Amino acid sequence: MKLSQLAFKSMRKNIKHYYLYFFALIFSVTLYFSFTTLQYNPEVLTATKASGSATAGFGAATYLLYFIVLFFVLYANHLFMKRRSKELGLYQLIGMTKTMIVRIVALENALLFTLAVITGMGIGFVTSRLFAMILMNMLEQDALVMMTFSIEALQQTALVFTVLLVIIVMQTALIIYRTTLLSLFQANQQAEEHVKRFSWVQMIIGAIGLVAITSGYYLSTQLFTTPNMQYLMLMMVAILALTIGGTFLVFRFSVAFLMNVLRLQKKGHLRLVDVVAFTPIMHRMKGNAKSLTLITVLTAVSLAMTTLAYISYYSVDAKAERLSPAAIVAVNEQGETFIDTLKQAGIEVDAKVFDVKYTSVRWQDLIEVSLLNTPLNEGEVAISIFKLSDVQQLYPSYHVQDDEVFVVNYASMLSEVIPMKEGSYVNLSAGDAGNRFLLKDVLDVPIAVVPVSDGGPAFVVSDAMFQQIEMVDETHTAYSSITTQYLIDVAAEDLAQATALFHETKTNEVRYMTYDYKGELVENLFLQETYEETRASNLVFVGLTIFISAFIGLAFLMATGSILYFKQMAEADEEKSAYTILRKVGFSQQEILRGVYVKQAFNFGIPLLIGLLHSYFAVKSGWFLFGSELIAPLFITMGLYILMYALFTWLSIRYYKSIIHQAL
Known part of the structure; x- marks a missing residue:
């Protein structure tokens, strides 16, 4: 059998795993191609007068978007390889070398990337017109937006995802070459870090994390009390260090320790909800602290960026009135x-x-x-x-x-x-x-x-x-x-x-x-300038800023939410055997789902809650530099983020329902 035939058969067998990875790739290509197409849309160029700031803004956003796509696809590929670990281990057991396995996976990825890029460009070609219409509406430009296919955007997207394919193949090869045969069969049971026994030292460290976050919040309220640039830079570095470091300690120690205390207080009399919800939360929240910290920080950054841009857009009239x-x-x-x-x-x-x-x-x-x-x-x-x-x-x-x-x-x-x-x-x-x-x-x-x-x-x-x-x-x-x-x-x-x-x-x-x-x-x-001239000139710059910020914020949100969703799917597959046992001893599907509801509320709610707090204090410290209104933009953007996370939570619960239904 040829290597290409083996790769194709492997893809057909793993279709239930591949669809997640394939979705991640299509989503990434669609976002990137839509955004790059906007840069070459004639109506958009006319509306923004092809200004240097518009060109620079699109260029900077493109690099940032590529970083998001890279992070998203690398993480999705890592989860995908983890789910296929037993299959890769079987390849080695039947005598295949690691080099041959890498070649098979590389062929699979090349085929997937080709299909994803073609599909994503097709979807992106359609959605780019929708995004262009949204942008023109925000700029209050009355223009007919046509569907425009850009050769430059096509070439740029093809080049970017070719480079990404090379990076993915290198990541895959690194995973295969560095992983032992035994660890491949145990990969699904491995967290990011080994979970040890709980102690009072961990409780103290967790408390330090809470104090660090609180201190960062307090310093953010004092950021502009002294108009000194050196003082300002030191304060910003201190705030970032305290909030990010504190967030990691909270995920690494505080949440897990509190769950353990609640469990110990029951003195062994655990309900089904405790078994299904609190115990997995206790171990997985601690073991996956790094990824949860990264997701929380990205959520906070994207939300703060979107809120500040919306504050500027919301205050266009007030700024124009101030000048005229x-x-x-x-x-x-x-x-x-x-x-x-x-x-x-x-x-x-x-x-x-x-x-x-x-x-x-x-x-x-x-x-x-x-x-x-x-x-x-x-x-x-x-x-x-x-x-x-x-x-x-x-x-x-x-x-x-x-x-x-x-x-x-x-x-x-x-x-x-x-x-x-x-x-x-x-x-x-x-x-x-x-x-x-x-x-x-x-x-x-x-x-x-x-x-x-x-x-x-x-x-x-x-x-x-x-x-x-x-x-x-x-x-x-x-x-x-x-x-x-x-x-x-x-x-x-x-x-x-x-x-x-x-x-x-x-x-x-x-x-x-x-x-x-x-x-x-x-x-x-x-x-x-007249009032309308001032407003129009501000609207072009601010409208473009809010559109780019919202686009990047959407990419951040979809990436972080999807990663959490993928992780929950992987956990559901791993826990299927436990659900089978619970169903056999007489527990109903609805009883098990009560614990799942609590677990998903924690898995999605805690990163979202901490991210919302981070973004609130970040915005509160300097919102007045961007506009004259805080409350409405803040509540609108936070509400949208809560709705999106609620959607991912609902999708995760639906997947758990299907797993529990199949458990017996």
């Missing part, structure tokens, strides 16, 4: 002239006028933590001032007394990193003899555009005090020549024409004065 609080913003005489131009063009205008002054303030009076060692921390800086009646055009409910002031334009990022001291007193004119005001409130509401407040906060005082405050002079650290700001809104049908006039009249070109880092007064040119 109205449809169009103009300043000084340009604003008045532009309003006249719009009226002459027959466009109805709703304009709100804001008078602006600049006065000096000491940062020490405002902030709760010290800034970096800069002159701003020692002296006074200029800050823009608005009067209450102007602000009430947008927010009628706001009020302030003559001796009070409140802050606007203070973004969530600044308020988290450098919180202001509400209830403190500040002087709002040059020198110590200036007017003393109570800082009533700090609000994250956009009013002033970048040229007016230099991207920072602004103060609101009563109309009477606005008239009394002295303008800052050029002896201070900042100065601006802007005295009036116009917030202009027009009807939706007139917006395109108004935007064109905004650029034609060069009203968008705003010149203002500030001091540079050398302390010299310089003129700045700022190109003000």
